[in-house]
Amino acid sequence: MDTGEVQGHSSLWRRRAVLFIISQGITLFGSSIVQMAIIWQVALETSSGFWLTVLTLSSTIPQMILSFFGGVWADRYSRKRLIILADGGIAVVTLVLALVFMFGKTATILPLLVLVSTLRSVGSGIQTPAVSAVIPQIVPEEQLIRYNGINSSMMAIVQFASPAVAGAVLSIGSFHWLLLLDVATALIGIILLSFVTITKLKKAEQSEQTFFADMKAGISYAAKELVVKRLLFTYGAFIFLSVPSSFLTVLMIERTFGNSYMYLTVNEMAGFAGMVLGGILLGTWGGFKQRIKTLVFGLVCFGIFSLVLGFTYTFWLFAVMMFLMSFFIPVVQTATTTMLQEHVPAEKQGRIFGLLGAMYSGFMPLGTAIFGPLADVIKIQWLVIGCGVSLVILGLLRFFHSEES
Numbered sequence: 001m002d003t004g005e006v007q008g009h010s011s012l013w014r015r016r017a018v019l020f021i022i023s024q025g026i027t028l029f030g031s032s033i034v035q036m037a038i039i040w041q042v043a044l045e046t047s048s049g050f051w052l053t054v055l056t057l058s059s060t061i062p063q064m065i066l067s068f069f070g071g072v073w074a075d076r077y078s079r080k081r082l083i084i085l086a087d088g089g090i091a092v093v094t095l096v097l098a099l100v101f102m103f104g105k106t107a108t109i110l111p112l113l114v115l116v117s118t119l120r121s122v123g124s125g126i127q128t129p130a131v132s133a134v135i136p137q138i139v140p141e142e143q144l145i146r147y148n149g150i151n152s153s154m155m156a157i158v159q160f161a162s163p164a165v166a167g168a169v170l171s172i173g174s175f176h177w178l179l180l181l182d183v184a185t186a187l188i189g190i191i192l193l194s195f196v197t198i199t200k201l202k203k204a205e206q207s208e209q210t211f212f213a214d215m216k217a218g219i220s221y222a223a224k225e226l227v228v229k230r231l232l233f234t235y236g237a238f239i240f241l242s243v244p245s246s247f248l249t250v251l252m253i254e255r256t257f258g259n260s261y262m263y264l265t266v267n268e269m270a271g272f273a274g275m276v277l278g279g280i281l282l283g284t285w286g287g288f289k290q291r292i293k294t295l296v297f298g299l300v301c302f303g304i305f306s307l308v309l310g311f312t313y314t315f316w317l318f319a320v321m322m323f324l325m326s327f328f329i330p331v332v333q334t335a336t337t338t339m340l341q342e343h344v345p346a347e348k349q350g351r352i353f354g355l356l357g358a359m360y361s362g363f364m365p366l367g368t369a370i371f372g373p374l375a376d377v378i379k380i381q382w383l384v385i386g387c388g389v390s391l392v393i394l395g396l397l398r399f400f401h402s403e404e405s
Contacts (some may be wrong), residue, residue: 027087041113149282307392
């Protein structure tokens with residue numbers, strides 16, 4: 001292959017990768033503002049912890065359950081079509097809800113919001129494994145960690161911008177306009193994705209087994225393959241142990257520094273800024289040559305800054321620690337994703353990323369269910385410190401295990 005062909009190939013995959021990132025970013029943007037708006041709508045309508053709990057469960061449990069089913073489908077069928085169908089299905093459900101708000105009676109709107117949230121979560125459970133599994137088909141292996149880092153930054157930017165956009169739209173228009181905006185972003189994302197050429201898996205790799213035989217084979221592979229098993233366990237433990245420092249800081253701020261919206265806003269901005277810059281770091285640096293060192297680096301640094309956060313009683317220092325701690329979230333997530341993409345055969349990636357999605361959707365609410373009530377009887381700082389120490393130990397154990405291997 002001469003220089004011109006190499007440059008042409010490089011230009012081709014970069015165009016496809018950029019178009020894919022943009023299509024998924026636009027789709028995520030619409031989904032994020034709607035999910036946030038639904039939570040706000042329920043909170044304002046009811047001021048009920050019960051309904052907020054029901055809504056939270058409806059938006060996480062279906063995705064956790066469907067993720068592995070979606071992973072099997074991603075290994076059996078066209079991943080591009082699955083993404084488009086999931087996006088389209090979510091858009092149709094959202095459009096129906098918008099029409100109900102525009103022309104229907106809203107007396108039974110709360111159960112309808114829960115139903116819509118559930119159906120959207122089902123769509124995410126189908127879409128997410130397919131998205132992760134399709135990336136190695138459009139990005140060269142040596143560029144995966146850079147791509148995943150840039151993608152992580154874009155996702156953080158979208159999540160950072162979503163509350164502001166949702167608030168702006170709701171301040172000048174009705175709730176149904178926000179829903180229609182999500183439908184529009186889904187259509188734009190689908191159109192852009194339709195222009196992305198994704199190579200098909202070889203026919204020899206396509207499974208001839210039944211659906212449940214494929215599912216069993218995926219679970220068996222994850223259980224027997226030591227690298228995959230350790231990565232999934234490490235990721236699940238990271239999500240679980242990061243709950244106090246990531247999701248309970250609102251309570252920590254209120255109890256330590258007082259009830260101030262400014263403190264809460266600065267806290268959120270520091271967290272999102274750290275995630276964005278952490279992703280950009282990996283996008284430009286590319287991590288260590290040995291991927292496991294990048295993962296260990298992220299785990300240990302996150303744990304250290306979480307530990308320091310627990311001893312912090314000055315708010316500006318608290319915000320700095322939140323920034324530094326959040327900086328290493330995409331380092332852990334990107335390293336995990338990249339190692340799985342590099343290690344797992346293409347025909348099994350859907351199922352493995354389905355398991356990875358289930359780990360996130362399951363361990364995050366599990367951690368909240370355990371650490372949330374504990375925060376009422378134990379000082380939150382001690383939970384943050386304990387989990388920080390545990391993450392440092394987890395990172396060191398991963399490093400020594402990798403050295404033994």
